[in-house]
Amino acid sequence: MKKSSLGKALFLCVLVVMVAGICIALGMSAGDQEETGLQESKQLPEVPEINESEEIVSVNEVTEKGEEAAVSGEIEENGKEIPFDMTNPMPDETYAAIVSYQAKTTLQSENGLGKAQVTVTVPQLAMRSQAAGKVNEQLLAFYGDSYEYGISAAGKDMEFQQEASQEKGEDFYYDYTYETGYQVTLLNDKYLSILADGYEYAGGAHGMPFRTPFIFQLETGEQVKGEELFALSEEQFRDIKLEAYKELFVQSEEGSYWEDALSIVEEHTEFDSGYYLTEEGVTFFYEPYMLAPYAAGYVEVTVPYEQLPIV
Secondary structure (H helix, E strand, C coil): CHHHHHHHHHHHHHHHHHHHHHHHHHHHHHHHHHHHHHHHHHHCCCCCCCCCEEEEEEHHHHHHHCHHHHCCCEECCCCCEECCCCCCCEECCCCCCEEEEEEEEEEECCCCCCEEEEEEEEEEECCCCHHHHHHHHHHHHHHHHHHHHHHHHHHHHHHHHHHHHHHHCCCCCCEEEEEECCEEEEECCCEEEEEEEEEEECCCCCCEEEEEEEEEECCCCCECCHHHHECCCHHHHHHHHHHHHHHHHHHCCCCCCCCCHHHHHHHCCCCCCCEEECCCEEEEEECCCCCCCHHHCCEEEEEECCCCCEC
16 A cells, blocks of 8 residues: 555656646747747837828718818817828928828718719928918918818719719719829028919819919018019019010920910919929919910929029
């Protein structure tokens, strides 16, 4: 009996040691796996956030609730809703002092057949100053209005598509598109020249581009008027611009521009007519169809600062 009891005791001891060894081994293995997993996760690259606030709404939401139904964002002090997510800036590719924010909305018609995309990207000065704040407020107001217009126009366009489809008894749908972005054409220690440019497609062979130029004085943050910008009279300004377009028309192939293109330039030449600043000089522009067919795009001429000085 004693030998048998002793044998059992030894067997139990060996069994306990084996089980303990297995448990320790399993614990070490799990620990190794956990540690390895942590190391691997630290090595994984961070996924960058996408700078756009995107939502999908139906056109009846916009119709019933108004434009505010499609707007998401922050609230200004005056209570107006900002459609841009101002927490995630996108750096400009060229200018370190410029960042941008984006609002993007997709709308769908009630029957789901019509679709519209509205995208607006607003530039902002990254520097901190009272003047920069004034510039940013003006740009934010303009692009906010542009976004609201795009939402409203998209809703009306899809309603039109649905009504036209019902009247014709066949599908009359296309993807409505409204986009507004920007180009920084000049940024120095005195001036910021931004060209707000966009595109709207509402059916047909092609859409239509549009532009709005902004020239800010960085010392004050205010937009610069033509009489404040140019170191000459409005009559001299008119003559210089007219001569530049004359030269363009003379050097172009016959039929490239409308026969009365020069008269149109002469009629639409004021201190605050369409132009923007560049490193090379003042660039004037006319929209498609105004001086030439659509294929010509914007009809531009650049006048060097030596000929058209600014203050």
